[in-house]
Amino acid sequence: MKHDLDDVLAEVADVARPRAAEGRVTSYIEAHANADPNSFGLAVIDMDGGEYVTGEVDEPFAIQSISKVFSLVLAMQTADEAEGVDKELWSRVGVEPSGDPFNSLVQLEHEEGRPRNPMINAGALIVDDVLLNHREEPPQAVIGLLSELAGDQVHLDEIVRDQTAEEAARNRAIANLMASFGNLSHDVEQVLDAYVHQCAAAMTPRQLARAVRFLGNDGVDPASGRQVLRAEQARRVAALMITCGTYDSAGQFAFDVGFPCKSGVSGAIVGVVRHRFGVCVWSPPLEESGNSLAGHVALHELAERLDLWSI
Numbered sequence: 001m002k003h004d005l006d007d008v009l010a011e012v013a014d015v016a017r018p019r020a021a022e023g024r025v026t027s028y029i030e031a032h033a034n035a036d037p038n039s040f041g042l043a044v045i046d047m048d049g050g051e052y053v054t055g056e057v058d059e060p061f062a063i064q065s066i067s068k069v070f071s072l073v074l075a076m077q078t079a080d081e082a083e084g085v086d087k088e089l090w091s092r093v094g095v096e097p098s099g100d101p102f103n104s105l106v107q108l109e110h111e112e113g114r115p116r117n118p119m120i121n122a123g124a125l126i127v128d129d130v131l132l133n134h135r136e137e138p139p140q141a142v143i144g145l146l147s148e149l150a151g152d153q154v155h156l157d158e159i160v161r162d163q164t165a166e167e168a169a170r171n172r173a174i175a176n177l178m179a180s181f182g183n184l185s186h187d188v189e190q191v192l193d194a195y196v197h198q199c200a201a202a203m204t205p206r207q208l209a210r211a212v213r214f215l216g217n218d219g220v221d222p223a224s225g226r227q228v229l230r231a232e233q234a235r236r237v238a239a240l241m242i243t244c245g246t247y248d249s250a251g252q253f254a255f256d257v258g259f260p261c262k263s264g265v266s267g268a269i270v271g272v273v274r275h276r277f278g279v280c281v282w283s284p285p286l287e288e289s290g291n292s293l294a295g296h297v298a299l300h301e302l303a304e305r306l307d308l309w310s311i
């Protein structure tokens with residue numbers, strides 16, 4: 001099995017890696033704009049801890065929007081510990097795909113400040129606001145959760161945090177618009193601070209593949225045996241990933257890949273294959289929706305070769 005999977009990963013990398021030339025590295029955050037467009041890493045980790053990797057899988061980068069999965073996980077854990085949080089969360093953010101860019105303001109105006117889902121920026125800001133209502137230091141808690149699941153101490157990339165904060169005009173507009181509709185409990189700057197902090201968590205493809213596995217294992221972290229989420233909650237996070245995790249390309253991802261994925265502007269995409277694998281691919285050049293172009297190709301090739309679809 002090890003030998004076969006290593007061969008499959010090598011074939012997938014051969015097909016996907018050259019396609020990066022068709023994408024564009026994000027330009028609005030300097031540290032990511034300076035990323036090497038030729039970097040490519042793919043990690044596939046099974047539920048028994050078998051790690052299958054190719055390329056630069058131990059290279060850290062700020063995970064950006066992939067953090068939205070883990071802040072949502074934290075909010076779901078919080079909802080199990082404190083009464084009323086589940087209702088608060090799902091009354092303030094929806095569970096429908098947006099079909100719009102990840103940082104769009106358009107629907108928010110029409111829909112009275114209630115974001116479509118927690119995987120877009122507006123929804124992630126609401127998740128952070130809910131966390132701020134019920135937990136001490138949510139950003140540190142997100143980093144703590146990531147460290148536990150990755151099996152390594154995760155650090156903050158302070159340069160990316162500062163650059164993300166400097167480029168937050170649009171996120172600030174989103175937060176202010178939601179506040180104008182009464183859908184923000186905290187000061188806009190406090191919510192933005194929590195958000196940019198989690199975006200700057202620096203992780204490697206290998207660590208990310210380890211960290212998402214529990215979602216495909218009925219909520220139990222295979223490394224520690226800890227029930228991180230109830231199985232029902234893990235299924236819900238996976239449902240949001242497949243319908244909303246890759247923004248206005250979510251339909252195309254479901255069509256091409258067929259298992260739940262979540263992307264970030266630094267060029268990583270995590271995926272989860274139920275009862276089989278945690279996956280992470282990293283290649284900085286993006287397609288128009290902000291997902292890694294070669295990463296999308298790699299996940300498609302992987303799904304085809306290993307028959308990984310889950311829908």
Ligand code: DON
Nearest residue numbers: 064065164199263264265290
């Ligand atoms: O909010 C932003 O603009 C970024 N810090 C994160 C966005 C992101 O990663 C979207 N992903 N494709």
